Amino acid sequence: MQVKKIEELDRISVDEFRDAEKIPLIVVLDNVRSLNNIGSVFRTSDAFRVEAVYLCGITATPPHADIHKTALGAEYSVRWAYFEKTEDAIRKLHDDHYTVYALEQTKGSVMLDAMRLEPRSGYALVLGNEVKGVSQSVVDLCDACVEIPQHGTKHSLNVSIAGGIAIWNFFLQIKGSAEL
């Protein structure tokens, strides 16, 4: 099979992206430390037409050369906002009628492959710090927790990988492809 050339991929421009319909999903970064991870979340959010990324606490904001290295320009297509406290971002999301999920291993979390999104006006997905995960005070404000089942030696996946897997699943369910 012939590998497609870049011009055969029919990608949209940054201006077209801004005007394009997005999925009603906002990704929240709760004190994500690594600029690589932040950039990577932008690139994934661009691919799945995520509505916005909320950068919170110590999470760095664009423009930044090291975010650009992994975002590769997606930090200019995907809308973002900064909040000093992640808790304030969650409160704003609730005011705006978003249902907020933390991606975290908690007592009572739903496994990602068993998650069935109820029809809602909008969804948010909170990704946590590389070492501490999503803060307990943030989890306490979320509507539910979702967890990726893991069977290896390490206690967690890299946050940008876990985020990628979860964003893909939210994308499929929001688009109605519930039959993956």
Add this chain to the structure above:
Amino acid sequence: MQVKKIEELDRISVDEFRDAEKIPLIVVLDNVRSLNNIGSVFRTSDAFRVEAVYLCGITATPPHADIHKTALGAEYSVRWAYFEKTEDAIRKLHDDHYTVYALEQTKGSVMLDAMRLEPRSGYALVLGNEVKGVSQSVVDLCDACVEIPQHGTKHSLNVSIAGGIAIWNFFLQIKGSAEL
């Protein structure tokens, strides 16, 4: 909901991992340049009990300090082998009765959300170089190509993110959770 402590996650040790049942999936890295990406693929492969990672061409091999930074030790749990030519790895996989998929945007590739794995003795998933993707000569040897549908401005996802999403989907289908 209470965030789980590390000791509540019941992870297995490296020795236990080696003896544990794996999913019959081998991940092949076709000339992956970034040590971050290589390490990240090890970490993801550990989480989903991937059978082995085949490192090919310019793909660096453990032990390596920069692979360790993202693998965090998963380079010691997950079995790996090195091949100078990716084509030789694919030939060995075919000799061993694996069905080989390239993760690549090609004419005639199957979208990941439409992929239905036929029952086979084993599967392999080839991930390509950060710039060039999976080489055409490698694609030519594969049994099928699978593609992650993308709707943004960038022509591709980061290889470790795309790999994470695809490995998760292979894991679910191999484990029989076809109803995600």
